[in-house]
Amino acid sequence: MKFIDEARIEVHAGKGGNGSASMRREKFVAFGGPDGGDGGVGGSIYVIADVNINTLVDYRFARIFRAKHGEPGRGAGCTGAGADEIVLRVPIGTVVKDLTTEEIIADLTHDKEKILIAKGGRGGLGNQHFKSSTNRAPRQTTQGAEGETKEIHFELKVLADVGLLGMPNAGKSTFIRSVSAARPKVADYPFTTLHPNLGVVRVSDNKSFVIADVPGLIEGAADGAGLGIQFLKHLQRTHLLLHLLDIAPFDESSDPIKSVTAEAKAIVNELKKYDQSLFDKPRWLVLNKADLLEPAEADRRVKAIIKALKWKGPHFIISAMKGEGTAALTFAIMEHVDTLKQQVTAEAAEAAKAKAEPAPTLENRLRRKPRV
Secondary structure: OOOOOEEEEEEEOOOOOOOOOOEOOEOOEOOOOEOOOOOOOOOOEEEEEEOOOOOOHHHOOOOEEEOOOOOOOOOOOOOOOOOOOEEEEEEOOEEEEEOOOOEEEEEEOOOOOEEEEEOOOOOOOOHHHHOOOOOOOOOOOOOOOOOOEEEEEEEEOOOOOEEEEOOOOOOHHHHHHHHOOOOOOOOOOOOOOOOOEEEEEEEEOOEEEEEEEOOOOOOOHHHOOOOOOOOHHHHOOOOEEEEEEEOOOOOOOOOHHHHHHHHHHHHHHHHHHHOHHHHOOOEEEEEEOHHHOOHHHHHHHHHHHHHHHOOOOOEEEOEOOOOEOHHHHHHHHHHHHHHHHHHHHHHHHHHHHHHHOOOOOHHHHHHOOOOO
């Protein structure tokens, strides 16, 4: 299945049915009067998040969605049938935006979360609503209202706790294969990852986190070089970024310390160009492919890289291919993610409590005892 993370569609809600102009004609009932029913409601269009869907490929070719119109009213006070609604299923993490007003309608982050994007038109009124003491046989009715028409933009931002950053061939796909059940493509040439991959890292029976691997960045990605920065949006929901560096690059003729340092700075610059909030996220340094060097040389290179980058944050030395150092890294990530989630939960509880407490009224203030 091809990975599609953006789509543009048109939605046309159904028109309401027209009201009916009818007179009651029944044996032994003289002057029956008006009995025209109302028109039915036009079909509305909804969007629902579905955990079983992971791409927007369904909206790559089917781009126009029209709901049916409501049926007109009938005699004997019968209301016309309302049209069925249309439900569009999208992956969790989809942002729904109105292209006309540039307004974000919803950000669907939970399974079965459902929102209305185009409301069906109201049904028209039948002539029974217009009878009065001076107008016993009205012929007036109203037309059904038009349904809403919108241009909608879907943008998928995958839900993950941790995101991987790095140059092509830094070992991101190998790392996610090592710590999770995800099986992205791995090869000895750049840009083997062409779309984001998600993996669930299970630290214990009841603790796990989701890690996202996106295609590698190169210098000039913000200007369209390589695969560009189109996939960085999938890291905007993460709590932590892991910056993977290859400390054993292919080209041994050049200075490996300068080469790795320049690549690391290039990634950081591209990140800052793309989004300041993404640049400000917590970021850890992960020095990969230590198994390709002698222990003493690996230790020397790590110290030189840390010094050259003036790095003050956490750093880890791993071999994603052999799984060395990955256990300690995943445990540290789990502890960090748990701490952040507890902070978010506590802040949400405090906000809910503050919202629930009623503001003090004048009467309550007057009842307070004066301080002595």
